């Protein structure tokens with residue numbers, strides 16, 4: 001049987017459902033779709049997030065004891081309660097299976113948070129992360145948001161530079177009692193106020 005991934009991209013996009021975006025990462029033969037996730041995906045999302053953030057936890061010495069709320073400890077219940085709060089999740093799928101996800105939280109009237117951006121380690125460097133960020137930015141534009149905000153570990157200079165290349169700028173830093181690291185907030189402005 002011919003799968004949708006074997007169809008030419010133009011044909012796939014011509015008949016795509018609105019909730020699905022097809023793409024081709026970096027021209028490196030890595031087809032993908034990004035689709036709206038549902039509560040039925042909670043287990044899958046939690047495992048993608050846990051596995052993707054495990055190396056972050058290792059690099060910054062984060063454990064379930066010193067940072068229980070870090071994404072490396074994500075459970076399906078966390079995802080379910082996010083859905084209950086109205087957070088939207090998007091799943092990236094390739095012919096090899098699901099490889100990543102991202103969440104969009106509508107925080108204030110004109111502000112969205114990009115959260116839980118995750119790409120499994122073996123699939124990094126193909127443009128999937130960038131495609132997920134752009135997907136959230138596009139959804140935020142559709143919602144007439146003024147800006148998209150993120151919070152990252154301040155010491156993660158490589159991640160900060162990556163977000164800067166995607167049009168985000170650092171605004172402030174903060175310390176939180178429950179987090180053993182400083183957080184840098186970054187934002188991408190979508191339109192003038």
Ligand SMILES: CC(C)(COP(=O)(O)OP(=O)(O)OC[C@H]1O[C@@H](n2cnc3c(N)ncnc32)[C@H](O)[C@@H]1OP(=O)(O)O)[C@@H](O)C(=O)NCCC(=O)NCCS
Pocket residue numbers: 052053056116117118119120123124125126127128129130131150151152158159162
């Ligand atoms: C950040 C992340 C989503 C990028 O995903 P990706 O699919 O590799 O992203 P892209 O292919 O679009 O871009 C790759 C670039 O990301 C940069 N990058 C930033 N942080 C990185 C990291 N922790 N690991 C690998 N690459 C990273 C690389 O320098 C690479 O640059 P290059 O293309 O010039 O070589 C992925 O590394 C990840 O899941 N990291 C762990 C979770 C995390 O930190 N999420 C963000 C929380 S705010």
